[in-house]
Amino acid sequence: MLNKHFEHSNTRVGIIGGGIGGATIALKLSQQGANVLLFEKESSLVNGPPMCHLHAGGNLYREISDQQCVDLLKQSINTAKLYQDAIDYRPTIVAVPSHDNGKPSDVVSRLTVLQQEYQRLIALDPQNEILGPASEYFRLYQRPDLERLSQLTAPKHPKTPDEWMIAFAKQTDLTQLKFPVFLVQEYGISVFRLAALTSLALESSQYCELLTNTQVTSVTQNSAQKWHIETKRSGVDETFEVDYLINACGFRTGTIDDMIGLKPQRMVEFKAAYISRWNNDQTNWPEVIFHGTRGTKNGMTQLTPYPNGYFQIHAMTPDITLFEDGLVSSKQESAQPELPNKYIDKVNHQWDEQVINERTTKAIEKVAGFIPAFNSADIGGRPMYGAQQIPGEDATLRVADVAFQSNSYARCEIVKASSALPAANTIIGKLVELGLLADRYSKYCHSDFVDTSSTSDITEQQIAQRAEYLAQERGFPVDLARRTTPNIS
Template sequence: MIKNVPSTLKSKRIAIIGGGIAGSTIALRLAGLDINVTLFEEGVSLVNGPPVCHLHAGGNLYPDISDDQCLTLLEQSIATMKIYPHCINKRPTVIAIPQRDAGNIERLLPRLELLTQRYKALIQVDGSNKVLGEADDYYQMFTREDLELLKTTSQPTEMTQFSDWMIPLAKNLDLDSVKFPLLMVQEYGLSLFRIAASTELSLNASESCNLLVNNKVINVAYTAAKTWLISHSENGIQTTTEVDYLINACGYRTGVIDDMADTPKERMVEFKAAYITRWQQSERWPEVVFHGQRGTPEGMAQLTPYPDGYFQLHGMTEEITLFKNGLAKTTADSAQPKLDKSFINKLVEGWDQQESDSRTQKAITHISHFIPSFNDAIIAGRPLFGAQQIPGKDVSLRAYDVSFEGQQYARAEIVKASSALTVADQIIHKLFDYSYDQLSDMSKPNFVDLAENDINTLACNIAKDRDYPTSLAKI
């Protein structure tokens, strides 16, 4: 039930442009408050964009981002788990430092303790924040001797402790390729296709949200009456919608709307891709992240498990996930960074098959440096790809959320998916001048009333429509 939502808030008309994870989550939050919101999405379904695979464990434990960003990501991830309970792949994440890397796990210990203490404090404030297990079990270290013992162990049917998850890695990891100890942290996966399904089902069922997919916004204009006019087109038919507030949640194309609204903002856009492989395994895997210097041939390698033997791969090298000239910046003439034509072609028309296969095979080779048997993995789908916006000038930025122009225009500028709910509350706080204490008493969007079968069916259909294996949509 909606609590303490002022009638003045409900009477406002809000437009959100962009149905990615930011725009969809903001729409859910507003619709959950019975606010009149219209969500414009150019595609035929919600939550497209850069590949999503986890909440924040990889980013949160990169040594090159600040402790403050990590703490923010932890809090945002907990909030995300609470509103997307049907979209979480509950398996831990392993962090390994390669022998060739200058770092060591010990450097992360102060950060891990900081995160553990913050997690404990969040649980003390609100018991519902305990979504990552017991705080004292947030992480565990494994020595080489631990892995040698686990090599001869069979994985149990029911996973009850960290060591159960470590068994398949112990059996397949080249122990000489990494430094010990290894770190296992209680961080989970996030299903892109299930979020797409959940948001679509919830917003279609809401009386407060007008969900307009297959609608391209072609212009926005601020009027003398202090309203926004949104011109949009569906199947060649142009319509104009008038609203009181405009939220720009266009992801890598945020600058396009900024240019229309004459609200310049400095940002970068980076094209990225992840790769779909299949490797027949009878045991359940954790996610595994091998640290490495970004942009070099030894860049980070990431193995993300899905059902039925599917694995999503990242490799932070220019031959795999990153791309030469794949980072573009704003200019004096436009708030929209101009990606090279080759990337626009990928985004609009799709990939060249030869390049797709070549980069996927390089990703397999990158992982097999540490897990030799992974060399048997096969290419199992087209890349997951998209362009990620990064506000400002810091390419390592991970925890960012929202910016404002005047009182009636906001930008949702998330880098990590887990920041979306924070953005929603900041927008309500700013645009409507409600305190965060008041907001905490208002209802949060959630999917507890959605049928699991409905989510499964729609998520698998979305994956199939986008030409991906339906296993990526399963828990």
């Protein structure tokens, strides 16, 4: 990788951090004319907070504004177009529990706004119809509808909306819900297939130098405005020089800001999701979301299906996904919010087995409060975990992309994976504006532009093999690298 010849452009761009933000930016920049150095301290790309949902409309987050939901819808459509082989094409059920203060009518209002926006986006570009027809973006189910469906046999491979609802109708305690319940064409996304796609694309790019297992130890700028990046890799010190620097370090973004003397305000939140296996039900499920108030004992519960009975569980309660003192803010002396050591230990893969067992058991019990038979589920593996950055001071922020600190430094500040592509296109636009990238690439500056040429030649066999390898390497069941449904194309 170190012997690649850069002939496409004289501009060298350094990207620190190979999460979904850094990897996507590297992919797009190397594709469009910049010579890229991507530094990642882990052995592979796209590690970090648990990722399982496309967030096409922000239906998990009823506390955010309609505008953020519309932004997430647009961003998610473009993300699904770029990474369509990482998408799990099954719908999501959204339900309001009977004990919750929320109203199904509020869900209808938001879904209607999103459906209208989706229709508008399809009218602008038919290729935006990646979530199915706009008329089928969501469907309502009253209690009699679910009682009728509960009498049917759940198919192994559901295709119609009604077929996707059968398993839910049969297994859910309907007395726990308000009606209607909603089936939304909001899909899943696989962190392992995303990691596989970006890795394969960047490894084959002659314009990207991929430096994994590489810890950045110092960043300075010289009098010629070049950035010097000092690293340590396998015990060897190396120094690199770049014209433009992109900080894509995720929750560690503040560490690079500290190196160069910047002090922007940000927050960091540690979260975890839990892996269970429900052997009593081998039917393909949709994703299921039971709304709830974040941070309370009745916080939102999210059940994400994988093949062979595996389920990932988020529950936005203090004793499951959220952690006491797990949300911290930066202070005046440092741009890096300081998580307690016990969470840094977890980020560094040091979990106590008792904590894993206790929190996974509580997650299973939380789901079983709505789906009683789920109480027979077992612990299916280690948690998926990580820390999430939130720029600024609004803990509910879910849509963010890039901040430009100078003419040679950008900070990637995405909160959700779907913001990575807009961040990449925004940075391309900045480089064109600065004359560091040729004008012929100006069409890529538009935040809605999607070019799939760098991933279109990668085969399904390559993706599947790499994704399963990454799951095993990271200590997870290989089924978490597989999709419940194939690519709709």
